[in-house]
Amino acid sequence: xxxxxxxxxxxxxxxxxxxxxxxxxxxxxxxxxxxxxxxxxxxxxxxxxxxxxxxxxxxxxxxxxxxxxxxxxxxxxxxxx
Amino acid sequence: xxxxxxxxxxxxxxxxxxxxxxxxxxxxxxxxxxxxxxxxxxxxxxxxxxxxxxxxxxxxxxxxxxxxxxxxxxxxxxxxxxxxxxxxxxxxxxxxxxxxxxxxxxxxxxxxxxxxxxxxxxxxxxxxxxxxxxxxxxxxxxxxxxxxxxxxxxxxxxxxxxxxxxxxxxxxxxxxxxxxxxxxxxxxxxxxxxxxxxxxxxxxxxxxxxxxxxxxxxxxxxxxxxxxxxxxxxxxxxxxxxxxxxxxxxxxxxxxxxxxxxxxxxxxxxxxxxxxxxxxxxxxxxxxxxxxxxxxxxxxxxxxxxxxxxxxxxxxxxxxxxxxxxxxxxxxxxxxxxxxxxxxxxxxxxxxxxxxxxxxxxxxxxxxxxxxxxxxxxxxxxxxxxxxxxxxxxxxxxxxxxxxxxxxxxxxxxxxxxxxxxxxxxxxxxxxxxxxxxxxxxxxxxxxxxxxxxxxxxxxxxxxxxxxxxxxxxxxxxxxxxxxxxxxxxxxxxxxxxxxxxxxxxxxxxxxxxxxxxxxxxxxxxxxxxxxxxxxxxxxxxxxxxxxxxxxxxxxxxxxxxxxxxxxxxxxxxxxxxxxxxxxxxxxxxxxxxxxxx
Numbered sequence: 029x030x031x032x033x034x035x036x037x038x039x040x041x042x043x044x045x046x047x048x049x050x051x052x053x054x055x056x057x058x059x060x061x062x063x064x065x066x067x068x069x070x071x072x073x074x075x076x077x078x079x080x081x082x083x084x085x086x087x088x089x090x091x092x093x094x095x096x097x098x099x100x101x102x103x104x105x106x107x108x109x
Numbered sequence: 110x111x112x113x114x115x116x117x118x119x120x121x122x123x124x125x126x127x128x129x130x131x132x133x134x135x136x137x138x139x140x141x142x143x144x145x146x147x148x149x150x151x152x153x154x155x156x157x158x159x160x161x162x163x164x165x166x167x168x169x170x171x172x173x174x175x176x177x178x179x180x181x182x183x184x185x186x187x188x189x190x191x192x193x194x195x196x197x198x199x200x201x202x203x204x205x206x207x208x209x210x211x212x213x214x215x216x217x218x219x220x221x222x223x224x225x226x227x228x229x230x231x232x233x234x235x236x237x238x239x240x241x242x243x244x245x246x247x248x249x250x251x252x253x254x255x256x257x258x259x260x261x262x263x264x265x266x267x268x269x270x271x272x273x274x275x276x277x278x279x280x281x282x283x284x285x286x287x288x289x290x291x292x293x294x295x296x297x298x299x300x301x302x303x304x305x306x307x308x309x310x311x312x313x314x315x316x317x318x319x320x321x322x323x324x325x326x327x328x329x330x331x332x333x334x335x336x337x338x339x340x341x342x343x344x345x346x347x348x349x350x351x352x353x354x355x356x357x358x359x360x361x362x363x364x365x366x367x368x369x370x371x372x373x374x375x376x377x378x379x380x381x382x383x384x385x386x387x388x389x390x391x392x393x394x395x396x397x398x399x400x401x402x403x404x405x406x407x408x409x410x411x412x413x414x415x416x417x418x419x420x421x422x423x424x425x426x427x428x429x430x431x432x433x434x435x436x437x438x439x440x441x442x443x444x445x446x447x448x449x450x451x452x453x454x455x456x457x458x459x460x461x462x463x464x465x466x467x468x469x470x471x472x473x474x475x476x477x478x479x480x481x482x483x484x485x486x487x488x489x490x491x492x493x494x495x496x497x498x499x500x501x502x503x504x505x506x507x508x509x510x511x512x513x514x515x516x517x518x519x520x521x522x523x524x525x526x527x528x529x530x531x532x533x534x535x536x537x538x539x540x541x542x543x544x545x546x547x548x549x550x551x552x553x554x555x556x557x558x559x560x561x562x563x564x565x566x567x568x569x570x571x572x573x574x575x576x577x578x579x580x581x582x583x584x585x586x587x588x589x590x591x592x593x594x595x596x597x598x599x600x601x602x603x604x605x606x607x608x609x610x611x612x613x614x615x616x617x618x619x620x621x622x623x624x625x626x627x628x629x630x631x632x633x634x635x636x637x638x639x640x641x642x643x644x645x646x647x648x649x650x651x652x653x654x655x656x657x658x659x660x661x662x663x664x665x666x667x668x669x670x671x672x673x674x675x676x677x678x679x680x681x682x683x684x685x686x687x688x689x690x691x692x693x694x695x696x697x698x699x700x701x702x703x704x705x706x707x
Contacts, residue, residue, distance in 0.1 A: 031467065031536060032465075032538075032539055044605075044608075044609070047605065048605055048606065048609060051598070051601055051602050051605060051606075054598050054602075055598075057594070058594060058595045058598045058599065061593070061594045061595050063595050064594075067504040067505075067512065068507075068509050068512065068513075071512075077602035077603045077606070078602045078606045079606070080516065080520070080603065080606075081602060081603035081604065081606035081607045081610070082606040082607065082609055084516075084517035084520055085520050085521060085524045085606075085610035085611065085614075086613075086614060088388075088391055088392065088395065088517070088521050089524070089610065089611075089614045089617055089618060090614075090617070091392070092391075092392045092395040092396050093617050093618075096396065096625065097396050097623075100396075100625045100626040100627075101396065101623045101624075101626075102624055102626060103622065103624075104622050104623055104624045107624075107633060107634075
């Protein structure tokens with residue numbers, strides 16, 4: 029089994045997506061836990077950490093690449109003489 | 110308890126380090142013992158002991174005193190010096206190429222580490238400053254010892270930035286000392302006069318009368334690598350050798366965290382500085398192609414969490430910042446050891462040149478992944494039991510902006526360091542490179558720190574770390590309970606969905622042969638460019654006019670009023686950096702002599 033094999037990559041994707049789905053569903057259990065409490069309202073809602081984690085990362089990647097990168101990116105020989 | 114004649118533990122490393130090259134073949138073995146001796150001294154000294162020595166006749170310097178965060182910082186600095194020395198060990202003997210570099214790099218690294226420990230033991234502002242400056246000299250030498258042209262130039266820029274930071278700090282200290290003296294305070298150097306904190310700093314106006322606290326804060330923020338004062342970090346650290354960068358990652362920024370914690374705890378401005386650092390580090394790391402620069406930017410990101418915690422200023426937040434500094438030093442050094450091993454074995458540092466190394470470097474990969482999981486605060490790693498205290502403090506204080514940004518940054522850590530580093534170096538594509546794992550000493554150093562990353566995160570085993578934090582729990586109470594069902598699950602959700610974002614957006618994240626301009630552009634391009642293309646031509650064009658204005662007219666005036674005998678110049682003007690080196694050298698020599706005399 030090689031990690032470069034498309035078959036392996038496909039299997040890894042399936043396993044990962046199942047794990048992610050189970051993690052979202054785990055919120056049913058978490059929300060009944062005595063330690064569960066929201067500090068700001070929305071952070072206690074169902075699935076918050078899942079969509080927030082995905083959302084902010086997507087935003088950070090896109091902003092880095094297409095806003096900051098567009099303005100400040102240079103060839104890596106920029107400072108060479 | 111006060112006692113004269115006992116040296117601060119950090120001096121064992123500083124002085125021992127300087128002797129190492131003279132010990133020839135024994136040097137590398139002694140180098141492993143010195144940090145352990147220092148660690149033993151840190152723990153053997155009773156916490157109520159203070160050691161003072163007279164300074165310039167009228168003051169006493171307190172070179173050894175325990176402040177609340179002293180033990181946790183001093184301990185990890187000593188442990189780091191040990192692991193770093195193990196990683197840098199010149200396996201092939203001290204006359205080999207690597208050994209020749211070792212003879213310069215390791216003594217410099219020990220002076221650097223030892224003076225960082227001395228900073229944590231400083232009981233007054235002047236001895237703190239002296240060792241602060243000595244750190245700059247040690248760390249610059251570490252960078253230079255890589256021996257490349259790039260390292261030479263980057264080290265020079267690094268030294269300039271740090272001496273400017275040192276001047277800011279010194280100016281602030283002097284302003285405060287004079288203010289205290291004119292108010293008739295008997296001990297103007299005592300640290301407690303410099304506790305600006307919430308009341309002291311927020312009460313200040315921006316007026317010129319209150320410059321001292323601002324100058325001191327700016328001087329420290331240069332070393333904390335807060336943007337835009339921190340571009341020196343990603344500029345200089347990755348130019349050091351594979352072992353030099355490991356040392357560099359640990360001391361400068363974390364000493365700044367220690368001093369901020371002591372002097373500016375609760376200063377609200379630092380909440381925002383910390384958040385800016387956390388986000389800035391992620392954005393720059395996402396765009397970066399050089400594996401060690403990715404990790405350098407991620408230092409800024411992690412120190413941002415600590416600075417934010419210091420700004421929040423509650424016991425929970427300060428404990429979190431101190432604990433996180435401890436955990437961070439270990440996993441960051443581990444990540445840089447992993448990257449350093451790859452660099453050492455392949456000679457390559459760009460993600461575009463690497464990939465597929467999992468085939469032949471299993472230990473380097475495993476240790477790198479453990480460091481990556483720890484920096485991402487995965488459950489069962491050190492980051493999980495430390496960083497979450499800062500988030501918890503933000504939630505407890507209902508600081509919504511801080512909490513949502515820190516949580517976003519926690520997800521971003523996994524993205525920019527936790528997955529990005531291992532993915533592009535060890536997986537990604539098959540680069541065809543098949544280097545073996547590095548020599549035994551580098552493997553041992555990595556395995557040691559990987560074990561620490563995991564052990565600190567195991568339920569029940571993080572207790573010793575919690576017990577040396579600045580505000581330990583009262584008898585019978587729990588300092589903080591990281592392992593609750595919601596915390597574990599929520600953290601996994603946050604991180605794994607961040608991972609999903611990484612792989613979903615992989616085409617956008619594809620590495621390119623680029624760098625991203627940072628604030629160092631101002632002193633690397635704008636200022637030299639402005640001088641070359643603007644100021645100099647103008648000056649040259651007006652040379653005759655200026656010559657008339659500044660030379661001939663004054664000369665005429667002088668001749669008409671007074672004709673002095675011909676004088677020869679007996680002194681030469683010094684650059685600021687050179688003068689600071691000499692002054693620091695003098696102060697340090699004085700300290701050593703004073704100690705010997707005492």
